[in-house]
């Protein structure tokens with residue numbers, strides 16, 4: 001369906017339904033043929049969204065994945081924590097590749113800032129966990145958690161503070177007094193081996209006011225022309241009949257409330273947060289597309305009931321890791337791999353109100369003899385069919401599997417359901433049956449064009 005056939009003023013939310021890296025970036029880029037505005041509403045540059053257009057790869061961390069379509073407006077909503085330095089680096093990278101950004105990127109003045117001390121605290125906390133023998137979260141080390149903590153504690157510096165150097169300086173001094181105290185006492189900052197990127201901000205293991213302040217003021221001049229009232233702009237776009245796309249980052253099982261707590265990120269990744277994190281009413285979220293890998297992956301620590309021995313050559317997990325090239329876009333870490341978990345997806349469907357699924361990376365399963373599908377768990381001697389809440393319970397879940405036959409033909413590049421082998425169709429049908437969510441799209445390679453469409457999210461009933 002082409003742009004002109006979309007239902008006017010219909011808006012779509014794209015969310016990850018597992019632990020992130022489901023292929024959200026590819027599908028957001030694909031859907032932007034129809035949308036005229038794309039909005040990030042949570043997370044920060046912990047996200048890594050990969051787009052492949054005519055064989056050319058682009059990795060985005062903060063800038064919405066609509067940026068690769070000329071003329072599409074991109075918005076960073078108030079729910080995002082913003083590292084101005086990383087944003088400017090990303091803009092410059094896109095500009096070097098010939099993509100215009102500054103005339104169509106709009107950043108909320110209410111975004112809390114990620115500053116260098118958030119990064120040092122993030123790293124120091126993980127180092128402290130390691131020293132004490134505790135389980136690390138395995139964060140991306142980007143300062144995401146500490147920045148959200150400052151927001152919730154009502155002491156964050158926000159984008160709008162960059163307009164007022166004196167106000168910025170007063171707040172920054174107060175913040176640094178607190179964070180430097182924690183760093184030197186509780187987190188033993190003097191005994192941490194800091195990476196080179198952090199060293200310029202440190203003087204005697206304390207984060208220097210001058211270094212942070214001067215850099216922030218220099219960046220402000222470049223950032224402020226892109227700062228806007230995003231809530232107002234989105235409501236106006238809606239009134240004019242535009243189609244908007246709300247681009248989720250991370251995934252539902254990394255959600256601060258609904259995920260495998262405490263092994264989660266520090267924001268709500270679920271669809272409902274698209275409204276609060278962008279400044280629109282929930283009535284404007286008309287369709288929720290759940291991006292779902294045909295198997296499961298996870299980066300970092302935390303429970304993963306269907307995890308396989310993905311490092312053992314020749315096993316199904318190793319097949320997923322190698323054929324799927326499962327390596328993180330942001331940190332380069334290997335992604336843990338495992339079977340599809342339909343009981344987990346039921347939790348995701350419930351907390352997001354999914355309208356339809358897009359099953360991605362179906363092609364990665366080509367060539368496996370048989371596939372296992374987790375339909376529930378045994379937990380403390382009882383059988384359950386829905387992922388429980390929180391890491392402690394999930395850790396004790398033993399998956400219950402159904403076995404389905406695999407397929408040997410290739411699905412790579414298929415654009416019609418009729419091109420899929422019968423066993424691949426049966427696998428998709430079984431996922432629909434168990435999760436009770438219809439499959440509306442299927443993705444069969446990283447390329448923008450290798451996508452099967454069954455129901456278009458921008459086409460109202």
Ligand code: GDP
Pocket residue numbers: 016020021022023024025026047048049050051052324329360361362363364443444445446447
């Ligand atoms: P995101 O964080 O959800 O946007 O996902 P990432 O971009 O981090 O990771 C998904 C990876 O899978 C990227 O390298 C994509 O290019 C790739 N990808 C997306 N869809 C497909 C697909 O259908 N098949 C294959 N083989 N790769 C895909």
Ligand code: IMO
Pocket residue numbers: 016019020021022046047048049137138139140141142143144145248249250251254263264265266299300301329
């Ligand atoms: P996209 O948008 C996969 C994971 C980290 C860690 C946990 C907390 O590309 O799907 P954080 O730095 O957020 O405090 O780390 O969350 N994580 C992701 N995993 N994809 C992501 O984003 C992720 N963003 C954060 O690995 O386990």
Ligand code: MG
Pocket residue numbers: 020021022047048049050329
């Ligand atoms: Mg990713």
